[in-house]
Amino acid sequence: MKKTIQKPVLAVGPFHPLQEEMEYFQLTVDGEIVTDIDVRISYNHRGIEGISETLQFDQVPYLVSRVCGICSASHPLAYINAVEEIAGITAPERAQYIRVIINELERVHSHLLWVGLGGHFIGYDTVFMWAWKYREPVLDLLEEITGNRNNYGNVRVGGCREDIPDEIIPKILKELDVVEKKTEMLTKAVLDDPVLHARLKGVGILSKEDAVKYAVTGPTARGSDVAIDVRADDPYAAYGDLDWKVISQPEGDVFAKAVVRLLETLESIKMVKEAVKKLPKGPIAIEVKEIPPGEGCGHAEAPRGETFHYVRSDGGNRPVRHKIRAPSYVNVPSFRASCIGEHIADVTLTLAAVDPCYSCTERLAVVDSHHNLVHDYNTLLQMSRDKTARIRKEIGAPELKMEDF
């Protein structure tokens, strides 16, 4: 048997206790040091953009809320922003506030979820369990408002489906006080623990230049001193009316990302409280008869960063093109900048620190390991165009010009 000397490769994935989703990180290691990293995704492509083009405008929010189990308020909101831009309508003020409340509650529970998982990744299971325990009342509140712990399905074109009854407002405020107190305690515990400092500080640094170069978004960018936030830069819903500030940290390491998330949680709780107190009276939705032809872009700040939706309408009752770009799609490639040259223990932590969501990142790909064949999105697109051109030639259709694409 012929043996060749190969560089040792450590496989994180496709199924690995680090993360619950399917992803594959191929770490080339030299002892404990990672010298190269390769990412392979697309284990579970669901074709959401394709399905979306078969659904009516009002059905799509239910679909896109299932792009990701955690960002199930931001994706529909970004889609609705796009559709409302096509139709040129604005939802009533009360609906805007309800959208803010649900989105910020989502951010609170998502960030607490990450803090818990972050604890688990470094073997600190007590933080894991406690953070998830504190997250539970937030999910209960969401259930009380929308009827679901996740996949709220509360936004629609022109407003919201479910109103927030006045009776539960005191309860929301009371529960949020408790969550705020617990989160403050958790924040203090993280900021003061010397062992956590030793483990998180200076780990997986993503410099400001790299953050800009890889165009990362959300807490990943804000942890690297790039203070971008769609809520502040291009306010949608009622974010413009509320008093809040963008949190950012200059260090760019895992600790900075954790601090950004924890402080954002507190900021979001403050925002929900303010929004609940300011909640204007009035209708929660307007009647929308039809969506005119045209195209619109909508974006929203999901807990992981900017989620972007492009919708094109031909005047019918369903979108003819719906394009989604979720935040993890730009955050995941930044691993090449932050992971190479680090210890294995730090790399797995850095991989988890951007809070990657692979269900958002899935793109169609063909991987045939027997023939060593990999077709990614771009190759497949090119193949499709080549085939179209070939068929057109065969049937004698006129040559396509570049403008037609």
Next chain:
Amino acid sequence: MGAVFEGKGKEMSTSMTILFWILVVPGTIVLGLIASWIVRKVSALVQWRLGPPLMQPAYDVLKLMGKEILVPQEANRTVFLLAPLVGLVGVILLTVILCSVLLAQKTFVGDVIVAIYLMVLPSLALILGGSASASPHASIGTAREMKLVMGYELPLVLAFIVVLIKTGGQLSLDSISQQAPVFSISGMLAFLVALLCVQAKLGFVPFDIAEAETELGSGILMEYSGALLGLWKLMHAVMLVALPFFLVTLFLGGYTGNYLSGTGLIVAIVLLLIFVGGRLLAGRSKFMDVLALLSFIGVCILAGLGKYVLILVLLILIKNTNPRLRIDQAMKFFWGYCTIILFAAIILASLGCYYEISWL
């Protein structure tokens, strides 16, 4: 065996001796499984979870015993298959020696050296098994385990030297266990460092670096399955008995006799009844669950196992209030802080010995 052991202190009757030799091995395994239940249960309570039932560790091992054993194609079969046996036998032998010292006062000169060597055996077996299993995850785990062993063996031996100085240089566990060096500054420092070394030997957080679930799968044990994995689990369970016993012998003055006579017996029976009742009702309330655990610990204390339970609880608390360290940080911790502390402790102990100040 009788020829090896030189009876010191009070002699046991022949029937008691026979009973002791019959019960000691199954007894340690049962105690080990109970100890691993306590670890899981107390961790669960700290983390606001319910935790497993009492029999869960035994169920786990029994289930694994009936499962298929997969040996990787590239693995070195002999070493791969024998490593868990070596580890388990070593740690059981260690427990037997410690039990015979603690309970039967049977000892021989130099048994403490034997015990220290036997304590390395489980880690050595893990390294053998990991490196024989031909998996990149296991090999990185093995490298980490090796570094960790090198890291904590130095402070452990230094802590042992402190004990030797404090107890007058006697090399038998029995005479060491007559004294309690922990009631002095140097002894206390040595005890705390030795506790952390035991934490690392057990592979508990913050030193579960070789297994590191979220980094290496389960690292060193990656390729083990079925009965072999069951043996590793069993070895770990018995280590939960042996290593705290070792600390009790070295630092806390050994076994001081039980209180299971007269009133103590009645209290123990009442506590046991509460324990059984609590186990039966545990599904219904968390209060009964905690009560059962506390009464169980009460029985342990009455049976003279108080010091053991104390060490176990300390280990569990350290386990649940720390994140995992990186391997270089762990090495730095053991070779840096721990070693410096222990050199200071050795100087203190020597001064105390020279000027006859017992609290130094």
